[in-house]
Amino acid sequence: MRVQWSLFLLGAFCWTIVDNMSSPPADQDHLQKEEQDWRTWAIGRLWEERERIGHTPLIKYPVRGLPFLQLYLKDESATPTRSLKHRFAWALALWSVVEGLVTRNSSTYESSSGNTAAAEAYMYSAIGIPFYAVVSRNLEQAKIDNILGNNGQLIKTDDSTRGQLAKETAARTGGFYVDQHGNAEKAEDFTESGGYGHESGNVFHEVLAQLRDDPEIPRKAVDYFVHCAGTGGTITSVGRYVDRYNLPTKVVLVDTEFSVYYDYVLKNGHKIETSPTPSTPPGVPGVGYPAEAAPAIFGNTTSLASAVIDEVMKIPDIATAAGFREFHARGLRGGPSSAMNMLGALEIALKNAKSRREISIVTLLNDPAEFYQNDYFNDTWINTAFADCGGLKALDCWRRVIASTLDRGTPFIENGMKDCKSN
């Protein structure tokens, strides 16, 4: 009885609402239809871009000094805007349209160290949406050209105020602040969307498919995935994928010298308050979380989910700069953060060297070396930027240490710390 009575009430209630609702005017109907058509078109257009990305190359990189290591480098610089951010901007753009945050008449804003801005400029202009990048005054010229060349517009400011300015400008103009740091973890794929011709954009899903499909690779399992974090979005998407499917892969975060991420992960992603130790420039472009920035809060100022990270390590920034030059001399064309990934992978391999058991490690080439012509390839810049730790002389010492690791499997961080001190 009672059930019937409440059903009756519900029916009456709904009826009242429908009765009281005035039907929308015809032009509003028309506008809604146009918006819906635009949305359908934009989402279809973005899936075309997913196909254009295809599968970026998976490079096998044998290391003479570490013969038990199978090292695979996923070359994310082989995308139209030349960085790992292409895949990521695709996910953000699709998410923002699906969630109704970006509509036909939106403008978009982002704070970026350059690569995200170029990729978002590309994705939003593909769907006819204006894009404004808020970037540092010191941004590399090659990255500026990449943003402008992909129809982005530039707003330059101090590095420390980028995020605030992007947020305020978006609010003032009624635009959408894409906010890669807060939103990467909401937008990035960590599941396999699979069939119907719509393959997931998850980078690790792609790696596993490539290993599976290559008859020359007998061992399909990946023991370690090693990667750095800027927003943390990429490594989080991989960590979630690995955990969701119970894969036997350890996810290792490599952190920069002055970043708070190392402590953040060890403290289980608890809010890390501004550190009393300010970071010392230059850091590593695109990665790390500066101690002097706002507290690192998951889903707000960072997308790094510490729960899916198994190990974390730090690499000295000068070693990264040295690795960049040494790997480049050996034909690897990645930028500084890619070098840091490589060094992280070598360090993991060295830790496993005693067992002599075969191990496979996957890491990413994040962006191309050409972006760093004016700074990391420039001796004058190196001498100034790394003056405190011995400049070019110390960098060359680290290069020899890294070369020896590659050729003879000698320890890298220990030897560098011992032999390459300034003075």
Ligand SMILES: Cc1ncc(COP(=O)(O)O)c(C=O)c1O
């Ligand atoms: C060159 C480079 N490497 C690595 C990263 C880090 O990627 P994520 O933001 O997904 O952590 C970035 C991010 O901007 C980058 O520009």
Ligand SMILES: *[C@@H]1O[C@H](CO)[C@@H](O)[C@H](O)[C@H]1NC(C)=O
């Ligand atoms: C949105 O953009 C379309 C096409 O660019 C234009 O015709 C329309 O007037 C705009 N609507 C609003 C509400 O600004």
Ligand SMILES: *[C@@H]1O[C@H](CO)[C@@H](O)[C@H](O)[C@H]1NC(C)=O
């Ligand atoms: C994000 O952090 C800022 C400052 O740290 C705070 O003002 C804001 O309310 C936070 N937003 C959310 C959604 O947590």
Ligand SMILES: *[C@@H]1O[C@H](CO)[C@@H](O)[C@H](O)[C@H]1NC(C)=O
């Ligand atoms: C090299 O770096 C110095 C110091 O930062 C700078 O003044 C100079 O313009 C740079 N040279 C090139 C070719 O980028």
